[in-house]
Amino acid sequence: MFTVILLCAPDAKTLEPALVENLRNAWGGGDALWLAPDESAEFSLPALPGNFWEVWESCQAMGVDLVAVPSEGRRKGMLLADMDSTMIQQECIDELADEAGVGARVKDITARAMNGELNFEEALRERVGLLKDLDSGVIDRVLTERITIMPGGRELVATMKAHGARAVLVSGGFTNFTERVAARLGFDENRANTLAIENGKLTGEVVPPILGKQAKVDALAQITAREGLSEADVIAVGDGANDLGMLHRAGLGVALHAKPAVAAQCDVRINFGDLTALLFVQGYGRVDFVQKI
Secondary structure: OEEEEEEOOOOOOOOOHHHHHHHHHHHOOOOOEEEEOOOEEEEEEOOOOOOHHHHHHHHHHOOOEEEEEEOOOOOOOEEEEOOOOOOEOOOHHHHHHHHHOOHHHHHHHHHHHHOOOOOHHHHHHHHHHOOOOOEOHHHHHHHHHOOOEOOOHHHHHHHHHHOOOEEEEEEEEEHHHHHHHHHHHOOOEEEEEEEEEEOOEEEEEEEOOOOOHHHHHHHHHHHHHHHOOOHHHEEEEEOOHHHHHHHHHOOEEEEEOOOHHHHOOOOEEEOOOOOOHHHHHOOOOHHHOOOOO
16 A cells, blocks of 8 residues: 655645645545645555656646655654755855855865765865865854754654654764754754864864765664664655665655755655655644744
8 A cells, every 4th residue: 555645845835636636536546635735635545556757747847746655654763864955955065165265166076976976985085175274163153154954854853753753863964063953953863974173273184984875874774773673664864875875775765855866766756845745755744743943
């Protein structure tokens, strides 16, 4: 049994009941349940139709995300989330690069690495090398003035935790940022790379080992084993090529506003919804959402 979920951008509220009903009727689905008026609805199906991705394309043209997941075990016991461009709206290293006067060069490398065109570890070393001698105090300024939480992030973490789930932030970025972001959002733990700092300045190096694609997969395996969870009980979310390992390994992997090459390799793609889409996908209605101050 499968559940089909349709959703749109929360500030748009343009999900038409006619679209939901027409699709449900065409596929022979069960009664529609609205998770949020004009924003998200779902219905059950005995099997996925052969034209799912064709219909998905049509829905995208209307500003609607179409998702299908197994009905059993939809609600997950652990959230495993990337940070940059996922739980926050920026790439931290790009923001630091702007402060160092090498923003354009670093942003280009970041974009290519996240799209899978460059080796992540090598690209990280190259970018951090360009930050050599940057005053470490800039990190606090960037956190305060430039870093903003992705819409829906607070509700996602708070709602899942209120229902007993564990929340883990895993990033190819830096602990200087993940520790603060994790605390702000209520994550239980975080893992990231460490910037080498000496005499109040960045040395241009990353303290080994580098946390990349495999390290995120390892985190999934290690934490689920420690917590007595199965990997099927995990919902993972990310946007870059270094997230693909954990997205494929988790019970439910979500490509959120992902790079095209990344989204193409994922069955669950959210392009219009915000992070609350991960709650709709798990069967939570907007009335179930927990707000975190």
